[in-house]
Amino acid sequence: MKSGGGRHPGTRSGAVAALVLAALLVKPVQDFIDARAPAGEEPDLLFFNSPELVRKMALGFEPLLADLYWMRTIQYYGRRDDEGRRRESFENLHTLLDITTTLDPGLQDAYRAGSCFLSEPPPVGAGQPELALELLEKGARSHPLQWRLVYERGFVHYLYLKDYAAAGETWLEAARVPGAPEWLAGLAAMALSKGGAEEIAVSLWRRQYEEATSDAVRDNARNHLHSLQVKRDLAALRDRIERHRAATGSFPPSLGTPRDPMGTPYAYDPRSGRVDLDPASAVRCLDVP
Numbered sequence: 001m002k003s004g005g006g007r008h009p010g011t012r013s014g015a016v017a018a019l020v021l022a023a024l025l026v027k028p029v030q031d032f033i034d035a036r037a038p039a040g041e042e043p044d045l046l047f048f049n050s051p052e053l054v055r056k057m058a059l060g061f062e063p064l065l066a067d068l069y070w071m072r073t074i075q076y077y078g079r080r081d082d083e084g085r086r087r088e089s090f091e092n093l094h095t096l097l098d099i100t101t102t103l104d105p106g107l108q109d110a111y112r113a114g115s116c117f118l119s120e121p122p123p124v125g126a127g128q129p130e131l132a133l134e135l136l137e138k139g140a141r142s143h144p145l146q147w148r149l150v151y152e153r154g155f156v157h158y159l160y161l162k163d164y165a166a167a168g169e170t171w172l173e174a175a176r177v178p179g180a181p182e183w184l185a186g187l188a189a190m191a192l193s194k195g196g197a198e199e200i201a202v203s204l205w206r207r208q209y210e211e212a213t214s215d216a217v218r219d220n221a222r223n224h225l226h227s228l229q230v231k232r233d234l235a236a237l238r239d240r241i242e243r244h245r246a247a248t249g250s251f252p253p254s255l256g257t258p259r260d261p262m263g264t265p266y267a268y269d270p271r272s273g274r275v276d277l278d279p280a281s282a283v284r285c286l287d288v289p
Contacts, residue, residue: 069100070110073117090126093117097135101142111139112152119160129160150174151184154191164195172204182208182217189224202228226261227286230277233258237266237275245273 073096097114101107115132117125136153143149154170157163168191175184185208193201202225209221237255244252251273257265264281268274277285 065103067104067107069096069103070107073097073100073110073114090117090128093126094128094131094135098138101135101138105139105142108139108143108146108149111136111149115152115156119156121160129156132156132160145178147174147177147180147184150177154187158191164191165197166195168192168195168197168200182212182214183220186217186221186224193228198228223284223286226283229261230283230285233260233266234275234277237268241273241275 073093093114097110097118100110100114104110115136118132118135119125119127119129121127133153133156136149136156139149140146140153150170151174154167154174157170158167168188171184171188171191174180175188185204189201189204189208192198192204205221205224205228209218209225212218212221237258240255241251244250251270253270255266255268255275259265260277260281260283262282264278264283267276267278277283
């Protein structure tokens with residue numbers, strides 16, 4: 001005798017079949033909606049816009065469905081030149097990327113390339129760097145040992161948000177990931193210097209210089225340290241020259257013997273008040289911010 005709380009095997013089989021059918025219909029339904037879009041309008045409608053719903057409907061076919069959504073995302077982004085049909089720029093791009101990476105968190109290209117798609121200003125991209133940061137943070141949670149995903153986040157801060165301090169801090173975070181390259185600390189130093197945190201930048205370059213295992217990395221760090229010192233020295237000397245001129249009406253006849261980090265005196269012309277690094281100096285002065 002069948003228990004009153006039981007479920008007929010046919011009912012269970014029917015439910016499973018229905019779910020499988022629903023999963024298989026995700027892409028055809030999306031394509032059907034695109035095809036029905038009125039002429040002159042962008043076919044950007046998403047019938048399934050919940051990443052978790054799509055994941056539940058995938059029934060074990062998540063990687064396959066993720067590949068389909070990733071292809072759809074690339075095709076969607078590829079219509080960026082079709083501005084005649086586009087009323088809003090990439091309205092559903094982040095949703096497509098969110099669904100793709102929820103279905104397959106291991107698809108690292110979707111995080112990295114997708115962040116570029118989102119960050120680029122219109123008409124090339126969506127002009128949504130904040131959403132690019134969200135996508136990359138999602139990727140870093142799934143891949144805590146992948147320094148490149150953290151690096152890309154700093155890239156967004158630096159290039160698209162012009163937040164140099166945030167870029168520097170993010171690249172410092174990336175540099176702490178096991179296996180990250182030595183140059184990340186130098187990159188962080190440059191960003192922090194450009195953002196106004198010059199003391200931190202000097203400290204980072206000095207640490208890289210002391211800890212570098214590569215001659216090229218060590219030389220690069222030394223050149224940046226010297227360049228920052230030259231920048232400071234020249235600023236102080238020019239201020240001194242200007243104060244003397246304001247007080248006396250003329251340039252100082254001599255500055256004494258202030259020397260650059262390699263020991264060569266700075267070149268000074270008392271007739272013009274110009275002071276600069278001597279061309280004969282061994283300092284390789286870089287254009288540091």
